[in-house]
Amino acid sequence: MAEATSPDLAVPALCILGDFTIFAAADLKPKIIEAINQGETDEVVIDLADVSEIDSAGLQLMVMAMREGAAQSKNVRFTRHSEPVLNLIDLFGLSGFFGTPALAGSTH
Amino acid sequence: MNLDDALNTFVIESRELLESMEEALLRVEQSPHDEDLINAIFRAAHTIKGSAGLFGLDHVVAFTHNAENVLDSVRSGELEIDGDLVALFLQVCDHMGSLVANVAEGKEFGEDIRQRSDELTAQLKGQMTAHQSAGAAGAPAEASSSAASSEHVAVPAGGGEGGAAHAETDNWHISMRFGKDVLKNGMDPASFIRYLTTFGRIVNIVTLLDEIPRAAEMDPEDCYLGFEISYRTDADKAAIESAFEFVQDDARIRIVPPHSKIGDYLDLIREMPETEMRLGEILVRCGTLTENELDAALLAQQAADASSEAHQPLGTVLVAEQMVSPTVVQAALQKQKQVKETKGGDASMIRVNxxxxxxxxxxxxxxxxxxxxxxxxxxxxxxxxxxxxxxxxxxxxxxxxxxxxxxxxVQIGATFNKFQRVVRDVSREIGKDIRLEISGAETELDKTVVEKIGDPLTHLVRNSMDHGIEPVDVRLARGKPPHGTLRLNAYHDSGAIAIEVIDDGGGLNKERILAKALERGLVKPEQMLSDDEIHKLIFEPGFSTAEQINNLSGRGVGMDVVRRNIRDLRGSIDIDTEEGVGTTMRIRLPLTLAIIDGFLVGVGGSSFVVPLEMVVECVELSQEEIDAAHGRQHLNLRGEVLPFIRLKELFDIADAPPPAIDADADSPFGLQLESGRDDLPPVDEELAFLLQPVRRENVVVVNYAGHRAGLVVDTLQGEYQTVIRPLGAVFSGIEGISGFTILGTGQVALILDVPGLVRRVASKESRVNARAASYVMRE
Missing domain, CATH: 1.10.287 (Helix Hairpins)
Incomplete structure (x- = not known):
């Protein structure tokens, strides 16, 4: 759940590590907003490669981030979704919303 | 609470649930229409499944789910409880127990376990298919009755067409709106949806993100999610509702069965916070409704709005629409009650290691x-x-x-109840109809004793069932009821607990036992044995009749092991039997193994403790009595013969030196010990009696299992709280001693094995009796 904010232009703007759940939500929300606010380009990239666990709270933050980006006319983009993230997006039928590929062997 | 703790709780709870499930199963066999019992069985399976789902124990969930399905058919009256079903469920219960045991050990489920799961699942499914026709017939009937009752309410005036028409879909529709605090309460909407996938298929899901506010107002720990799910399953509404049991208070869950009236969907649309059009579209997106159905519904809705001034209050609609089925309401109430009871229980009980x-x-x-x-x-x-x-x-x-x-x-009842299962299984195995009756279940005894008595008791029960109770034809010929009765009884008896295994079988056959014993050289032909002694031969090692060897007795535990186990617990076993009427095996055990009230006596320089509960009285052994006994080991106690043992001779103890007067006064525990011995001047043997003018002996009369005996001692030193210390292995062969204790002085006192001593005396008693009687008469 430690995370590194990189202020320069290099992608990503934020890497979320480890727990992306209710336990980390309160800490992560301001960091995500900060990353979006500080993003100087139109594109804010959030890296999810090292998310080991995600729950509904994490997912809500992802939605919030996308909307907040849209409100600031920035394109918030998630990259390198880890397996748990993809599973949850798939379970919630939000592949279309997040633009992630549907998992093979999906239940729906 | 970390996960391990939680899992541990799950294991403990599951075991308790399985125990109550087994008990209920055994009882339901006798009264197959007892709804409380059936519900109890269902609840146990259901709760285990629910908890297992929370821990992601998919295999447990999948297996239990099948069991639950069958149970549900039983509950709804589609399936009849019979012996075979109970037998199957007992196996299911056992298997669930081994699944839980596996979880407790943190092991992966092995191949054998999975195989067993598959076997039982196939059998369960067999039960279902056998009654599927009945089930299929029941479901539409239910649906149509709900349609009938709701028709006139859902669509109050006009527009009936659209409202009463049925949707085409085969799928359930589930609407979920989670409350803000769900996440904070440790529940994740995702886990509920995952759980749904364990017994059905999510055909389509729409996640509603509309409620998530702008970043500034959003509390990251609140839950804003809602879901519309089109769901295909064979489970019934109660089963689906049960998935949301833990979140009932925190979420709005609406479940619409397949082929519901369009009116039902209308109400769903009306009730949910989203606008009608939006939700309507969602339902279409889910595939629950087609465009046409939606249009019809919305038309009907408008017509209804126009023609009736009053909109249906939500609550009325809910009840009228049977969104919440009565069984669900009942289940919810029961759940609440249970929660209350558990809370009450928590206050008065704690678990202690x-x-x-x-x-x-x-x-x-x-x-x-x-x-x-x-x-x-x-x-x-x-x-x-x-x-x-x-x-x-x-x-x-x-x-x-x-x-x-x-x-x-702890009460012995729990141990007794386990035998319901044993009796049931064994009686099927050996083809005898045997019923178990239990009495004295509330009798309490030490936990250690309870744990150790299980095995010997099992063997006695099996022995009674196998050899005691006769086959039906013999029973009928003897004028007995065709079914045998086995009774387990417990009661307190002078500081001990007596546990009885009583059967109404054929009783022990004295001649046969004696013949076998002679054949095996356990007794000699010229030996005269009392009835009791003959009966007790069955406890001798190596006593096993040919007929006895079958798969019941062939467990490597003979009756001799039973007796040894019981003696290890400082207990004893005796037999009351009457040929053709029945047998009672009575085990006597001390109430506790740790601390007793003792009676301290002195013999020579040593101290001994007699368990106080066994002491009946103390009498003086006068010189006249000794003379009258003519050297024999019995005396006349108020006209009764009392055999006695001289501890001094038994343990070969030297006489104590004459006690110094002041030392005697100082030591209430009779510590007139070796201390002074070396300092004493040598005493002329012939004059010794002058130094010890009155040599009084006392007799402590003890009673054990109905037998009395006297222990001849020098001094009586009174009550003494005794902490029993076991003797080391070196001393285990010593007869007459069961342990030792440490006195206040730091001195060691041996604890007398009264049962052993009484046995020793009693074994001679019957032969001595005759002579003693004549002696008494001469007096």
């Missing part, structure tokens, strides 16, 4: 010894204040001891 309790008892044992030592010092000092304080402390220590021992006491 048995090791901690043992340690506590040990410490109290030390405390008793220390207290005895203080008591002694106080007496010696003669300081009245110290004496006062010491006596108060002694009393308190006694109270603490009693309450601590009480902590270890």
């Amino acid at each position: 048995a090791d901690k309790l043992d340690e506590h008892i040990n410490l109290i044992g030390e405390l008793i010894i220390a207290s005895a030592s203080i008591d002694l010092t106080a007496l010696k000092s003669g300081n009245p204040e110290l004496l006062e304080a010491a006596s108060v402390m002694k009393r308190l220590v006694e109270n603490v001891r009693d309450s601590a021992l009480q902590l270890r006491m």
Whole structure:
């Protein structure tokens, strides 16, 4: 759940590590907003490669981030979704919303 | 609480649930229409499945789910409970037990376990298909009845067409709106949806993100999610509802069955916070409704709005639409009640690790010894204040001891109830109809004893069923009811607990036992044995009749092992039997293994403890009595013959030296010991009697299992709280001693094995009796 904010232009703007759940939500929300606010380009990239666990709270933050980006006319983009993230997006039928590929062997 | 703790709780709870499930199964066989029992069985399976789902134990969930399905058919009256079903469910229950055991050990489920799961699942499914036609017939009937009852309410005036038409979909529709606090309460909407996938297929899901506010207002720990799910499953509504049991208070869940009236969907649309159009579209997106159906519904809705002034209040609609089925309401109420009961239970019961309790008892044992030592010092000092304080402390220590021992006491009922299963299984196996009756289940005894009595008791029960109770034809010929009765009984009896295994079978056949014993060389032809002695031959090692060898007795535990186990617990076993009428095997066990009230006696220089509960009285053994006995080991106690044992001879103890007067006064525990012996001047043998002018002996009369005996001792030293210490293995062969204890002085006193001594005396008694009787008559 430690995370590194990189202020320069290099992608990503934020890497979320480890727990992306209710336990980390309160800490992560301001960091995500900060990353979006500080993003100087139109594109804010959030890296999810090292998310080991995600729950509904994490997912809500992802939605919030996308909307907040849209409100600031920035394109918030998630990259390198880890397996748990993809599973949850798939379970919630939000592949279309997040633009992630549907998992093979999906239940729906 | 970390996950391990939670899992541990799951394991403990599951075991308890399985126990109650087994009990209910055994009882339901007798009364197949008892709804409470059926519900209890269902609830147990259901709760285990629910909890297992929370831990992601998919295999447990999948297996239990099948069991639950069958149980549900039973509950709804589609399936009849019969012996075979109970037998199957007992196996299911056992298997669930081994699944839980596997979870407890943190192991992966092995191939054998999975195979067993598959086997049982196939059998369960077999039960279902056998009654599927009945089930299929039941479901539409239910649906149509709900349609009938709701028709006139859902669509109050006009527009009936659209509202009453049925949707085409085969899928359930589930609407979920989670409350803000769901996440904070430790629940994740995702886990509920995952759980749904364990017994059905999510055809389509729409996640509603509309409620998530702008970043500034959003509390990251609140839940804003809603879901519309099109779901295909064979489970019934109650089963689906059960998925959301844990979140009932925190979420709005609406479940619409397949082929519901369009009106039902309308109400769903009306009720949910989203606008009608939006939700309508969602339902279409889910595939629950087609465009046409939606249009029809919305038209009907408008028509209804126009023609009726009053909109249907939500609650009425809900109830009228049977969104919440009566069974669900009932289940919810029951759940609430259960929660209340558990809370009440929590307040009055705590779980304590048995090791901690043992340690506590040990410490109290030390405390008793220390207290005895203080008591002694106080007496010696003669300081009245110290004496006062010491006596108060002694009393308190006694109270603490009693309450601590009480902590270890458990009722024997739970152990007895386990035999329902044993009796049931064995009686099927051997093809006899045997019923188990239980009495005295509330009798309490030490937990350690309870744990150790299980095996011997099992063997006795099996033995009675196998050899005691006769086959039906023999029973009928003897004029007995065709079904045999086995009774387990327990009661307290002079500081011991008696446990009886009573059967109404054929009784022991004396001649046959004697013949076998002769054949095996256990007795000699010229030996005269009392009935009791003959009966007890069955406890001899190597006594096994040819007929006895079958798969019941062939477990490597003979009756001799039973007797040894019981003796290890300082207990005894005896037999009452009457040929053709029945047999009672009576086990007697001490109530506790740790601390007893003892009676301290002195023999020569040594001290012995007799368990106080077994002491009947103390009498003086006068010289006349000794003379009258003519060297024989019995005396006349108020006209009754009392055999006695001289402990001095038994243990070969030297006479104590004549006690110094002052030392005697100082030592209430009769510590006239070796201390002075070496200092004494040599005494002329012939004049010794002058130094010891009155040599009085006392007889402690003890009673055990109905037999009396006298123990001849030198001094009576009074009550003494005794912490029993086991003897080392070196001394295990010594007869007549069951342990030792430490006195307040630090001196060691041996605890007499009264049952052993009484047995020793009693075995001679019958032969001595005759002579004694003639002796009494001569007097």
